[in-house]
Amino acid sequence: MRGFDKNDVPSVTVPRLALYLRKLRELNTRGVSRISSKDLAEMIDVNAAQIRKDLSYFGSAGTRGVGYEVEDLIEKITGWLGLDRTWNFIIIGAGLLGTALARYRGFGEQRFRLVAMFDSSATVIGARYGPEESDRVRSVRELDEFCRKESVDIAMVTVPAGEAESTVQRLAEAGVKAVLNFAPVKVHAPEGVLVRQVDLSSELMSLSFYLDKGQDER
Amino acid sequence: MRGFDKNDVPSVTVPRLALYLRKLRELNTRGVSRISSKDLAEMIDVNAAQIRKDLSYFGSAGTRGVGYEVEDLIEKITGWLGLDRTWNFIIIGAGLLGTALARYRGFGEQRFRLVAMFDSSATVIGARYGPEESDRVRSVRELDEFCRKESVDIAMVTVPAGEAESTVQRLAEAGVKAVLNFAPVKVHAPEGVLVRQVDLSSELMSLSFYLDKGQDER
DNA sequence: CCCTGTGAAAAAGTTCACAGCA
DNA sequence: TGCTGTGAACTTTTTCACAGGG
Numbered sequence: 001m002r003g004f005d006k007n008d009v010p011s012v013t014v015p016r017l018a019l020y021l022r023k024l025r026e027l028n029t030r031g032v033s034r035i036s037s038k039d040l041a042e043m044i045d046v047n048a049a050q051i052r053k054d055l056s057y058f059g060s061a062g063t064r065g066v067g068y069e070v071e072d073l074i075e076k077i078t079g080w081l082g083l084d085r086t087w088n089f090i091i092i093g094a095g096l097l098g099t100a101l102a103r104y105r106g107f108g109e110q111r112f113r114l115v116a117m118f119d120s121s122a123t124v125i126g127a128r129y130g131p132e133e134s135d136r137v138r139s140v141r142e143l144d145e146f147c148r149k150e151s152v153d154i155a156m157v158t159v160p161a162g163e164a165e166s167t168v169q170r171l172a173e174a175g176v177k178a179v180l181n182f183a184p185v186k187v188h189a190p191e192g193v194l195v196r197q198v199d200l201s202s203e204l205m206s207l208s209f210y211l212d213k214g215q216d217e218r
Numbered sequence: 219m220r221g222f223d224k225n226d227v228p229s230v231t232v233p234r235l236a237l238y239l240r241k242l243r244e245l246n247t248r249g250v251s252r253i254s255s256k257d258l259a260e261m262i263d264v265n266a267a268q269i270r271k272d273l274s275y276f277g278s279a280g281t282r283g284v285g286y287e288v289e290d291l292i293e294k295i296t297g298w299l300g301l302d303r304t305w306n307f308i309i310i311g312a313g314l315l316g317t318a319l320a321r322y323r324g325f326g327e328q329r330f331r332l333v334a335m336f337d338s339s340a341t342v343i344g345a346r347y348g349p350e351e352s353d354r355v356r357s358v359r360e361l362d363e364f365c366r367k368e369s370v371d372i373a374m375v376t377v378p379a380g381e382a383e384s385t386v387q388r389l390a391e392a393g394v395k396a397v398l399n400f401a402p403v404k405v406h407a408p409e410g411v412l413v414r415q416v417d418l419s420s421e422l423m424s425l426s427f428y429l430d431k432g433q434d435e436r
Numbered sequence: 437c438c439c440t441g442t443g444a445a446a447a448a449g450t451t452c453a454c455a456g457c458a
Numbered sequence: 459t460g461c462t463g464t465g466a467a468c469t470t471t472t473t474c475a476c477a478g479g480g
Contacts, residue, residue: 274464283459
């Protein structure tokens with residue numbers, strides 16, 4: 001029993017909680033122990049009522065007349081987002097992007113742990129991607145077996161566009177419940193699998209639209 | 219004079235146009251010359267009325283009773299998004315992610331052209347990042363001068379979190395009008411500069427929320 | 437008096453449903 | 459008849475504004 005129902009939380013609130021959490025952690029390391037919604041709002045360029053409303057979906061988190069205790073709020077949001085445990089992830093596709101992600105320090109801090117990396121190409125299978133001797137790229141053929149043995153929560157997909165759909169299908173069959181897709185195609189999410197898109201070319205096209213718009217207005 | 223005003227286009231429509239464009243290009247290479255909003259909608263998992271409404275902000279694009287001509291619509295959306303020209307971009311931060319982006323083939327197809335790469339660390343300045351002999355990482359000290367000589371439209375920022383804010387500030391002073399920020403901090407957008415966030419850890423935290431939610435429901 | 441928590445209003449975005457043209 | 463283009467209804471999200479506790 002908790003004071004809230006996750007289904008009542010608007011989908012737009014979730015990424016904002018991540019944003020608040022990051023700023024709160026920064027404030028905490030800077031020694032700030034208390035903050036008002038107004039001050040936090042100014043720092044991250046959102047509306048103060050937005051912050052208060054977002055937090056209110058989870059129940060009361062602050063003190064009237066005072067504000068929010070930074071450490072306490074960090075702990076609360078961490079719990080709400082399910083970040084008080086470790087999530088295991090794998091990377092499918094050991095190209096440049098996949099390798100860059102594999103070496104990215106910073107997932108660890110957030111308790112996201114890379115447990116394996118897969119590729120279909122013989123030229124990269126066996127290649128070392130991390131500090132441990134055992135951090136070697138595996139064949140995608142081992143995917144099913146690996147997922148059956150080890151608990152895999154999330155998969156990052158960095159395969160070429162043409163292989164993304166079948167890769168996600170395969171991951172779904174192996175029981176992976178969440179996918180972060182970096183391939184420049186919108187993949188169909190299989191039943192019960194959460195798919196999020198990280199879409200570079202789409203971002204660039206948006207920038208292009210607004211840049212072009214700016215030129216019109218001159 | 220054009221049949222529409224870009225300010226009337228909802229901000230959510232723009233990334234969807236990019237999505238439509240991608241699927242239309244795929245259909246085109248597959249030889250499909252005509253498509254209805256209904257069929258396109260099914261393929262990319264959105265509502266058909268959504269597509270028609272999105273397109274309607276730019277005026278009429280199809281034929282009643284028939285549908286949309288694929289090639290014609292590709293050309294139209296390309297123009298609306300400002301993709302009928304080449305956009306020059308630079309990358310600031312020659313770490314793993316920056317280098318992966320620099321080598322990514324696929325920007326060229328979209329007429330985005332990498333014209334320089336910068337870093338502040340002596341250990342990477344001068345390193346080759348592309349096929350040309352002249353594709354070498356420059357010192358950030360050269361940034362201003364470079365931007366004055368060459369036209370730079372977009373900057374991708376792949377520096378550490380702590381340097382992102384000052385980097386964007388510096389880019390703004392150098393006259394860069396659009397920034398794609400990969401650093402895990404929300405940077406304040408200087409007046410007249412368009413900043414878009416590509417935020418991995420935020421995406422992961424969102425996945426965490428929904429994964430955790432799924433567990434509750436069992 | 438200050439700042440949270442929250443109903444209520446406003447704005448933005450999505451979907452429906454149908455008129456109207458090919 | 460078939461499918462677009464679009465007002466209108468509906469849903470979601472944001473912002474306002476203020477009651478109420480510290």
